[in-house]
Amino acid sequence: MxxxxxPAQPLSHRRVLKIALPIVLSNATVxxxxxVDTGVVGQMGEAAPIGAVGIGAIILTSVYWIxxxxxxGTVGLTGQALGAGDGAEVSAILSRVLMIAGVAGAxxxxxxxxxxxxxxxxxxxxxxxxxxxxxxMAIRIFSAPAAIGIYGLTGWLIAQERTTGVxxxxxxxxxxxxxxxxxxxxxxxxxxxxxxxxxxxSEWVGFAIGMWLCQNGFRGTAWRDWSRVFDRVRxxxxxxxxxxxLIRSVILMAGFTSFLFIGSDFGDVPLAANxxxxxxxxxxxxAMDGFAFAAEALVAQAFGxxxxxxxxxxxxxxxxxxxxxxxxxxxxxxxxxxxMIDVMTTAEEVRVEARVYLPWMVAAPLIGCASWMLDxxxxxxxxxxxxxxxxxxxxxxxxxxxxxxIPPFGNHGLWAALLIFFAARxxxxxxxxxxxxxxxx
Numbered sequence: 001m002x003x004x005x006x007p008a009q010p011l012s013h014r015r016v017l018k019i020a021l022p023i024v025l026s027n028a029t030v031x032x033x034x035x036v037d038t039g040v041v042g043q044m045g046e047a048a049p050i051g052a053v054g055i056g057a058i059i060l061t062s063v064y065w066i067x068x069x070x071x072x073g074t075v076g077l078t079g080q081a082l083g084a085g086d087g088a089e090v091s092a093i094l095s096r097v098l099m100i101a102g103v104a105g106a107x108x109x110x111x112x113x114x115x116x117x118x119x120x121x122x123x124x125x126x127x128x129x130x131x132x133x134x135x136x137m138a139i140r141i142f143s144a145p146a147a148i149g150i151y152g153l154t155g156w157l158i159a160q161e162r163t164t165g166v167x168x169x170x171x172x173x174x175x176x177x178x179x180x181x182x183x184x185x186x187x188x189x190x191x192x193x194x195x196x197x198x199x200x201x202s203e204w205v206g207f208a209i210g211m212w213l214c215q216n217g218f219r220g221t222a223w224r225d226w227s228r229v230f231d232r233v234r235x236x237x238x239x240x241x242x243x244x245x246l247i248r249s250v251i252l253m254a255g256f257t258s259f260l261f262i263g264s265d266f267g268d269v270p271l272a273a274n275x276x277x278x279x280x281x282x283x284x285x286x287a288m289d290g291f292a293f294a295a296e297a298l299v300a301q302a303f304g305x306x307x308x309x310x311x312x313x314x315x316x317x318x319x320x321x322x323x324x325x326x327x328x329x330x331x332x333x334x335x336x337x338x339x340m341i342d343v344m345t346t347a348e349e350v351r352v353e354a355r356v357y358l359p360w361m362v363a364a365p366l367i368g369c370a371s372w373m374l375d376x377x378x379x380x381x382x383x384x385x386x387x388x389x390x391x392x393x394x395x396x397x398x399x400x401x402x403x404x405x406i407p408p409f410g411n412h413g414l415w416a417a418l419l420i421f422f423a424a425r426x427x428x429x430x431x432x433x434x435x436x437x438x439x440x441x
Contacts (some may be wrong), residue, residue: 020290026170027286052062052132074155076382079300088222097152105145146207153210173206198238244384273354294375301379308441326365360415372427390428
Protein backbone atom coordinates (compact mmCIF):
# COMPACT_ATOMS: atom_id res chain seq x y z
CA MET A 1 0.00 0.00 0.00
CA UNK A 2 1.50 3.30 -1.08
CA UNK A 3 1.62 6.22 1.28
CA UNK A 4 -0.47 9.15 0.15
CA UNK A 5 0.92 11.50 2.75
CA UNK A 6 2.03 14.91 1.54
CA PRO A 7 3.48 16.91 4.44
CA ALA A 8 2.95 20.08 2.41
CA GLN A 9 -0.83 19.64 2.15
CA PRO A 10 -2.83 22.33 3.99
CA LEU A 11 -3.60 21.70 7.63
CA SER A 12 -7.37 21.44 8.13
CA HIS A 13 -9.90 20.06 10.56
CA ARG A 14 -10.71 17.40 7.96
CA ARG A 15 -7.07 16.30 7.95
CA VAL A 16 -6.97 16.12 11.76
CA LEU A 17 -10.16 14.04 11.88
CA LYS A 18 -8.89 11.75 9.12
CA ILE A 19 -5.95 10.87 11.37
CA ALA A 20 -7.84 10.75 14.67
CA LEU A 21 -11.10 8.91 14.01
CA PRO A 22 -9.59 5.58 12.85
CA ILE A 23 -7.53 5.50 16.06
CA VAL A 24 -10.63 6.07 18.18
CA LEU A 25 -12.42 3.23 16.36
CA SER A 26 -9.44 0.86 16.63
CA ASN A 27 -9.18 1.55 20.38
CA ALA A 28 -12.81 0.49 20.76
CA THR A 29 -11.84 -3.08 19.81
CA VAL A 30 -9.50 -3.48 22.80
CA UNK A 31 -12.09 -3.75 25.64
CA UNK A 32 -14.31 -5.90 23.41
CA UNK A 33 -11.49 -8.42 22.98
CA UNK A 34 -10.85 -8.54 26.73
CA UNK A 35 -14.55 -9.10 27.44
CA VAL A 36 -14.75 -11.96 24.91
CA ASP A 37 -11.63 -13.70 26.26
CA THR A 38 -13.02 -13.49 29.79
CA GLY A 39 -16.47 -14.61 28.62
CA VAL A 40 -15.32 -17.71 26.74
CA VAL A 41 -13.25 -19.08 29.63
CA GLY A 42 -16.14 -18.21 31.92
CA GLN A 43 -18.21 -20.77 30.03
CA MET A 44 -15.95 -23.49 31.46
CA GLY A 45 -17.81 -23.07 34.76
CA GLU A 46 -14.69 -22.70 36.93
CA ALA A 47 -13.09 -19.71 38.58
CA ALA A 48 -9.44 -20.68 38.11
CA PRO A 49 -9.35 -20.40 34.28
CA ILE A 50 -10.86 -16.90 34.45
CA GLY A 51 -8.24 -15.80 36.96
CA ALA A 52 -5.45 -17.48 34.98
CA VAL A 53 -6.30 -15.73 31.71
CA GLY A 54 -6.75 -12.43 33.55
CA ILE A 55 -3.45 -12.50 35.43
CA GLY A 56 -1.54 -14.01 32.49
CA ALA A 57 -2.79 -11.30 30.15
CA ILE A 58 -1.94 -8.57 32.68
CA ILE A 59 1.61 -9.88 33.13
CA LEU A 60 2.33 -10.10 29.41
CA THR A 61 0.63 -6.79 28.67
CA SER A 62 2.76 -5.14 31.35
CA VAL A 63 5.95 -6.68 29.94
CA TYR A 64 5.09 -5.67 26.38
CA TRP A 65 4.05 -2.22 27.56
CA ILE A 66 7.69 -1.57 28.47
CA UNK A 67 8.35 -1.49 24.74
CA UNK A 68 5.56 0.99 24.07
CA UNK A 69 8.30 3.59 23.60
CA UNK A 70 8.88 1.99 20.21
CA UNK A 71 5.57 3.33 18.92
CA UNK A 72 5.99 6.83 20.34
CA GLY A 73 9.63 7.23 19.37
CA THR A 74 8.97 5.88 15.87
CA VAL A 75 6.20 8.41 15.22
CA GLY A 76 8.45 11.38 16.01
CA LEU A 77 11.53 10.15 14.17
CA THR A 78 9.64 8.97 11.08
CA GLY A 79 7.44 12.05 10.89
CA GLN A 80 10.46 14.35 11.09
CA ALA A 81 12.29 12.41 8.36
CA LEU A 82 9.14 12.65 6.23
CA GLY A 83 8.84 16.39 6.85
CA ALA A 84 12.49 16.84 5.89
CA GLY A 85 11.91 14.95 2.63
CA ASP A 86 14.34 12.20 3.65
CA GLY A 87 12.60 9.11 2.26
CA ALA A 88 15.71 6.98 2.71
CA GLU A 89 15.70 7.64 6.45
CA VAL A 90 11.98 6.79 6.64
CA SER A 91 12.81 3.32 5.27
CA ALA A 92 15.91 2.93 7.44
CA ILE A 93 13.86 3.67 10.57
CA LEU A 94 11.52 0.82 9.64
CA SER A 95 14.46 -1.58 9.49
CA ARG A 96 15.79 -0.41 12.86
CA VAL A 97 12.37 -0.79 14.46
CA LEU A 98 11.97 -4.36 13.21
CA MET A 99 15.44 -5.30 14.43
CA ILE A 100 14.72 -3.92 17.90
CA ALA A 101 11.46 -5.85 18.00
CA GLY A 102 13.16 -9.07 16.91
CA VAL A 103 15.95 -8.81 19.48
CA ALA A 104 13.60 -7.77 22.31
CA GLY A 105 11.10 -10.52 21.48
CA ALA A 106 13.83 -13.15 21.34
CA UNK A 107 15.14 -12.00 24.72
CA UNK A 108 11.69 -12.33 26.31
CA UNK A 109 11.34 -15.86 24.92
CA UNK A 110 14.81 -16.80 26.16
CA UNK A 111 14.27 -15.42 29.68
CA UNK A 112 10.59 -16.32 30.03
CA UNK A 113 11.06 -18.52 33.09
CA UNK A 114 12.75 -15.74 35.03
CA UNK A 115 10.11 -13.22 33.91
CA UNK A 116 7.22 -15.46 34.96
CA UNK A 117 8.88 -16.24 38.30
CA UNK A 118 9.41 -12.55 39.06
CA UNK A 119 5.83 -11.71 38.07
CA UNK A 120 4.38 -14.24 40.50
CA UNK A 121 6.66 -13.00 43.25
CA UNK A 122 5.07 -9.58 42.81
CA UNK A 123 1.50 -10.86 42.29
CA UNK A 124 1.20 -14.35 43.82
CA UNK A 125 -1.80 -16.52 42.99
CA UNK A 126 -3.11 -19.92 44.02
CA UNK A 127 -1.22 -22.96 42.75
CA UNK A 128 -4.00 -23.83 40.31
CA UNK A 129 -4.31 -20.31 38.89
CA UNK A 130 -0.54 -19.92 38.66
CA UNK A 131 -0.18 -23.24 36.86
CA UNK A 132 -2.85 -22.37 34.30
CA UNK A 133 -1.44 -18.86 33.86
CA UNK A 134 2.01 -20.29 33.16
CA UNK A 135 0.49 -22.56 30.50
CA UNK A 136 -1.22 -19.54 28.98
CA MET A 137 1.90 -17.36 28.97
CA ALA A 138 4.18 -20.16 27.74
CA ILE A 139 2.18 -20.18 24.49
CA ARG A 140 1.68 -16.44 24.09
CA ILE A 141 5.31 -15.49 24.78
CA PHE A 142 6.32 -16.91 21.39
CA SER A 143 4.48 -14.06 19.67
CA ALA A 144 6.51 -11.48 21.60
CA PRO A 145 8.51 -10.39 18.51
CA ALA A 146 5.23 -9.79 16.66
CA ALA A 147 3.55 -7.96 19.56
CA ILE A 148 6.52 -5.63 20.01
CA GLY A 149 6.94 -5.25 16.26
CA ILE A 150 3.34 -4.06 15.96
CA TYR A 151 4.22 -1.11 18.22
CA GLY A 152 6.87 0.01 15.76
CA LEU A 153 4.81 -0.66 12.64
CA THR A 154 1.90 1.26 14.13
CA GLY A 155 4.13 4.24 14.92
CA TRP A 156 5.56 4.19 11.40
CA LEU A 157 2.06 4.26 9.90
CA ILE A 158 0.79 7.00 12.24
CA ALA A 159 3.74 9.23 11.31
CA GLN A 160 2.54 9.08 7.70
CA GLU A 161 -1.08 9.79 8.71
CA ARG A 162 -2.06 6.27 7.62
CA THR A 163 -4.26 5.61 10.61
CA THR A 164 -6.85 3.83 8.46
CA GLY A 165 -4.13 1.21 8.08
CA VAL A 166 -3.80 1.05 11.87
CA UNK A 167 -7.55 0.47 12.05
CA UNK A 168 -7.29 -2.34 9.48
CA UNK A 169 -4.47 -3.93 11.47
CA UNK A 170 -6.35 -3.76 14.77
CA UNK A 171 -9.66 -4.95 13.34
CA UNK A 172 -7.95 -7.82 11.56
CA UNK A 173 -5.92 -8.89 14.58
CA UNK A 174 -8.59 -8.46 17.25
CA UNK A 175 -11.39 -9.80 15.05
CA UNK A 176 -9.38 -12.95 14.33
CA UNK A 177 -8.51 -13.25 18.01
CA UNK A 178 -12.18 -13.17 18.98
CA UNK A 179 -13.09 -15.75 16.34
CA UNK A 180 -10.26 -18.12 17.27
CA UNK A 181 -11.03 -17.85 21.00
CA UNK A 182 -14.63 -18.82 20.34
CA UNK A 183 -13.56 -21.71 18.07
CA UNK A 184 -10.74 -23.08 20.21
CA UNK A 185 -12.51 -22.81 23.59
CA UNK A 186 -16.20 -23.29 22.86
CA UNK A 187 -15.74 -25.40 19.71
CA UNK A 188 -12.71 -27.55 20.49
CA UNK A 189 -12.74 -27.34 24.29
CA UNK A 190 -9.07 -26.35 24.55
CA UNK A 191 -9.65 -24.08 27.55
CA UNK A 192 -6.96 -21.64 28.66
CA UNK A 193 -4.50 -22.95 26.08
CA UNK A 194 -7.08 -22.27 23.38
CA UNK A 195 -7.34 -18.61 24.37
CA UNK A 196 -3.55 -18.32 24.38
CA UNK A 197 -3.20 -20.03 21.00
CA UNK A 198 -5.82 -17.74 19.50
CA UNK A 199 -3.91 -14.67 20.71
CA UNK A 200 -0.57 -16.11 19.56
CA UNK A 201 -1.85 -16.69 16.03
CA SER A 202 -3.69 -13.37 15.79
CA GLU A 203 -0.63 -11.39 16.88
CA TRP A 204 1.49 -12.97 14.17
CA VAL A 205 -1.29 -12.34 11.63
CA GLY A 206 -1.51 -8.74 12.86
CA PHE A 207 2.23 -8.39 12.37
CA ALA A 208 1.91 -9.78 8.83
CA ILE A 209 -0.88 -7.28 8.08
CA GLY A 210 1.33 -4.50 9.41
CA MET A 211 4.24 -5.59 7.24
CA TRP A 212 1.95 -5.59 4.19
CA LEU A 213 0.73 -2.11 5.04
CA CYS A 214 4.36 -0.95 5.36
CA GLN A 215 5.55 -2.60 2.15
CA ASN A 216 6.33 0.75 0.52
CA GLY A 217 9.13 1.10 3.05
CA PHE A 218 10.87 -1.87 1.45
CA ARG A 219 10.81 -0.48 -2.07
CA GLY A 220 14.24 0.57 -3.23
CA THR A 221 17.42 -0.19 -1.32
CA ALA A 222 17.35 2.31 1.55
CA TRP A 223 15.84 -0.20 4.01
CA ARG A 224 18.94 -2.42 3.57
CA ASP A 225 21.52 0.33 3.31
CA TRP A 226 23.31 -1.01 6.36
CA SER A 227 25.70 1.93 6.64
CA ARG A 228 22.64 4.14 7.14
CA VAL A 229 20.61 1.68 9.20
CA PHE A 230 23.50 1.21 11.64
CA ASP A 231 24.71 4.81 11.52
CA ARG A 232 26.09 5.51 14.98
CA VAL A 233 24.68 9.04 15.33
CA ARG A 234 21.17 8.05 14.22
CA UNK A 235 21.19 4.94 16.42
CA UNK A 236 22.31 6.95 19.43
CA UNK A 237 19.59 9.56 18.82
CA UNK A 238 16.97 6.82 18.53
CA UNK A 239 18.22 5.14 21.70
CA UNK A 240 18.22 8.43 23.63
CA UNK A 241 14.69 9.33 22.53
CA UNK A 242 13.33 5.88 23.37
CA UNK A 243 15.10 5.71 26.74
CA UNK A 244 13.71 9.09 27.80
CA UNK A 245 10.20 8.04 26.76
CA LEU A 246 10.58 4.76 28.66
CA ILE A 247 11.56 6.59 31.87
CA ARG A 248 8.65 8.99 31.42
CA SER A 249 6.22 6.11 30.87
CA VAL A 250 7.44 4.15 33.90
CA ILE A 251 6.87 7.16 36.17
CA LEU A 252 3.41 7.68 34.68
CA MET A 253 2.50 4.03 35.23
CA ALA A 254 3.87 4.22 38.78
CA GLY A 255 1.53 7.14 39.43
CA PHE A 256 -1.55 5.21 38.32
CA THR A 257 -0.45 2.03 40.08
CA SER A 258 0.21 3.86 43.35
CA PHE A 259 -3.25 5.43 43.12
CA LEU A 260 -4.85 1.98 43.06
CA PHE A 261 -2.57 0.52 45.74
CA ILE A 262 -3.00 3.45 48.13
CA GLY A 263 -6.76 3.28 47.58
CA SER A 264 -6.76 -0.22 49.05
CA ASP A 265 -5.81 1.27 52.44
CA PHE A 266 -9.25 2.89 52.72
CA GLY A 267 -11.14 -0.40 52.64
CA ASP A 268 -12.80 -2.64 50.10
CA VAL A 269 -15.69 -0.32 49.24
CA PRO A 270 -13.63 2.82 48.45
CA LEU A 271 -11.18 0.61 46.54
CA ALA A 272 -14.00 -0.81 44.44
CA ALA A 273 -15.38 2.68 43.83
CA ASN A 274 -11.95 3.91 42.70
CA UNK A 275 -11.58 0.91 40.38
CA UNK A 276 -14.90 1.68 38.72
CA UNK A 277 -14.21 5.38 38.32
CA UNK A 278 -10.71 4.82 36.91
CA UNK A 279 -12.40 2.95 34.05
CA UNK A 280 -13.90 6.31 33.09
CA UNK A 281 -10.33 7.58 32.81
CA UNK A 282 -9.42 4.77 30.44
CA UNK A 283 -12.47 5.58 28.29
CA UNK A 284 -11.30 9.18 28.09
CA UNK A 285 -7.77 8.09 27.18
CA UNK A 286 -9.07 5.86 24.37
CA ALA A 287 -11.03 8.80 22.94
CA MET A 288 -8.12 11.24 23.36
CA ASP A 289 -5.55 8.94 21.74
CA GLY A 290 -6.76 9.77 18.25
CA PHE A 291 -6.13 13.51 18.62
CA ALA A 292 -2.88 13.04 20.56
CA PHE A 293 -1.67 10.75 17.75
CA ALA A 294 -2.72 13.38 15.20
CA ALA A 295 -0.60 15.89 17.10
CA GLU A 296 2.34 13.47 17.04
CA ALA A 297 2.19 13.02 13.27
CA LEU A 298 1.49 16.62 12.26
CA VAL A 299 3.97 18.21 14.69
CA ALA A 300 6.66 15.71 13.65
CA GLN A 301 6.23 16.54 9.98
CA ALA A 302 6.26 20.30 10.61
CA PHE A 303 9.26 19.94 12.91
CA GLY A 304 11.16 17.94 10.29
CA UNK A 305 10.35 20.60 7.69
CA UNK A 306 11.62 23.28 10.12
CA UNK A 307 8.23 24.97 9.85
CA UNK A 308 7.75 26.80 13.15
CA UNK A 309 4.37 28.19 12.13
CA UNK A 310 3.28 24.70 11.10
CA UNK A 311 4.24 23.35 14.52
CA UNK A 312 2.10 26.05 16.15
CA UNK A 313 -0.89 25.43 13.86
CA UNK A 314 -0.65 21.66 14.31
CA UNK A 315 -0.43 22.00 18.08
CA UNK A 316 -3.30 24.45 18.27
CA UNK A 317 -5.70 22.67 15.94
CA UNK A 318 -5.26 19.19 17.42
CA UNK A 319 -5.44 20.61 20.96
CA UNK A 320 -8.72 22.36 20.16
CA UNK A 321 -10.20 19.02 19.14
CA UNK A 322 -8.72 17.38 22.23
CA UNK A 323 -10.28 20.02 24.47
CA UNK A 324 -13.65 19.52 22.78
CA UNK A 325 -13.45 15.77 23.41
CA UNK A 326 -12.46 16.29 27.05
CA UNK A 327 -15.29 18.77 27.58
CA UNK A 328 -17.71 16.28 26.04
CA UNK A 329 -16.41 13.52 28.29
CA UNK A 330 -16.74 15.69 31.39
CA UNK A 331 -20.30 16.61 30.45
CA UNK A 332 -21.14 12.98 29.73
CA UNK A 333 -19.78 11.82 33.07
CA UNK A 334 -21.74 14.56 34.84
CA UNK A 335 -25.00 13.59 33.12
CA UNK A 336 -24.81 9.78 32.97
CA UNK A 337 -21.96 8.94 35.33
CA UNK A 338 -24.38 7.57 37.90
CA UNK A 339 -25.98 5.29 35.32
CA MET A 340 -22.53 4.08 34.20
CA ILE A 341 -21.67 3.24 37.81
CA ASP A 342 -24.89 1.25 38.19
CA VAL A 343 -24.08 -0.72 35.01
CA MET A 344 -20.62 -1.59 36.32
CA THR A 345 -21.69 -2.87 39.74
CA THR A 346 -24.77 -4.19 41.50
CA ALA A 347 -23.29 -3.64 44.98
CA GLU A 348 -25.34 -0.81 46.48
CA GLU A 349 -22.65 0.35 48.90
CA VAL A 350 -20.14 0.61 46.03
CA ARG A 351 -22.66 2.53 43.92
CA VAL A 352 -23.17 5.04 46.73
CA GLU A 353 -19.44 5.39 47.36
CA ALA A 354 -18.59 5.85 43.69
CA ARG A 355 -21.12 8.66 43.39
CA VAL A 356 -19.37 10.46 46.26
CA TYR A 357 -16.14 10.63 44.23
CA LEU A 358 -17.75 11.06 40.79
CA PRO A 359 -17.16 14.87 40.76
CA TRP A 360 -13.41 14.22 40.71
CA MET A 361 -13.84 12.10 37.61
CA VAL A 362 -15.98 14.81 35.99
CA ALA A 363 -13.11 17.27 36.51
CA ALA A 364 -10.36 14.85 35.43
CA PRO A 365 -10.75 15.14 31.62
CA LEU A 366 -10.67 18.95 31.77
CA ILE A 367 -7.65 19.05 34.06
CA GLY A 368 -5.84 16.25 32.20
CA CYS A 369 -6.47 17.51 28.67
CA ALA A 370 -3.32 19.65 28.47
CA SER A 371 -1.07 16.81 29.60
CA TRP A 372 -2.51 14.36 27.06
CA MET A 373 -2.20 16.75 24.14
CA LEU A 374 1.22 18.12 25.10
CA ASP A 375 2.49 14.55 25.35
CA UNK A 376 1.57 14.09 21.68
CA UNK A 377 3.12 17.42 20.70
CA UNK A 378 6.41 16.68 22.49
CA UNK A 379 6.53 13.14 21.09
CA UNK A 380 6.17 14.53 17.57
CA UNK A 381 9.00 16.97 18.19
CA UNK A 382 11.08 14.19 19.83
CA UNK A 383 11.65 16.52 22.79
CA UNK A 384 11.96 13.44 24.93
CA UNK A 385 14.39 14.96 27.43
CA UNK A 386 11.79 17.60 28.32
CA UNK A 387 9.15 14.86 28.63
CA UNK A 388 11.37 12.89 30.97
CA UNK A 389 12.41 15.83 33.12
CA UNK A 390 8.92 17.31 33.42
CA UNK A 391 7.51 13.89 34.32
CA UNK A 392 10.11 13.51 37.08
CA UNK A 393 9.15 16.95 38.42
CA UNK A 394 5.43 16.16 38.16
CA UNK A 395 5.97 12.83 39.92
CA UNK A 396 7.65 14.62 42.82
CA UNK A 397 4.75 17.08 43.03
CA UNK A 398 2.36 14.11 43.09
CA UNK A 399 4.25 12.49 45.96
CA UNK A 400 4.16 15.72 47.98
CA UNK A 401 0.44 16.09 47.26
CA UNK A 402 -0.20 12.55 48.50
CA UNK A 403 1.77 13.25 51.66
CA UNK A 404 -0.08 16.49 52.38
CA UNK A 405 -3.64 15.63 51.33
CA ILE A 406 -4.30 12.02 52.30
CA PRO A 407 -3.99 12.37 56.12
CA PRO A 408 -6.67 15.07 56.42
CA PHE A 409 -8.91 14.12 53.48
CA GLY A 410 -8.52 10.37 52.94
CA ASN A 411 -9.75 9.10 49.59
CA HIS A 412 -10.75 12.63 48.54
CA GLY A 413 -7.13 13.61 49.14
CA LEU A 414 -6.01 10.70 46.94
CA TRP A 415 -8.22 11.90 44.08
CA ALA A 416 -7.06 15.50 44.55
CA ALA A 417 -3.41 14.36 44.39
CA LEU A 418 -4.06 12.47 41.14
CA LEU A 419 -5.60 15.55 39.52
CA ILE A 420 -2.71 17.68 40.79
CA PHE A 421 -0.42 15.17 39.05
CA PHE A 422 -2.35 15.74 35.80
CA ALA A 423 -2.23 19.51 36.21
CA ALA A 424 1.50 19.45 36.99
CA ARG A 425 2.23 17.42 33.86
CA UNK A 426 0.31 19.89 31.72
CA UNK A 427 1.79 22.99 33.36
CA UNK A 428 5.41 21.83 33.27
CA UNK A 429 5.22 20.75 29.61
CA UNK A 430 3.45 24.01 28.73
CA UNK A 431 6.35 25.89 30.30
CA UNK A 432 8.73 24.08 27.93
CA UNK A 433 6.57 24.56 24.83
CA UNK A 434 8.14 27.92 23.76
CA UNK A 435 11.55 26.20 23.61
CA UNK A 436 10.02 23.47 21.45
CA UNK A 437 8.74 26.04 18.98
CA UNK A 438 12.10 27.84 18.88
CA UNK A 439 13.85 24.56 18.08
CA UNK A 440 11.57 24.02 15.08
CA UNK A 441 13.12 26.60 12.83
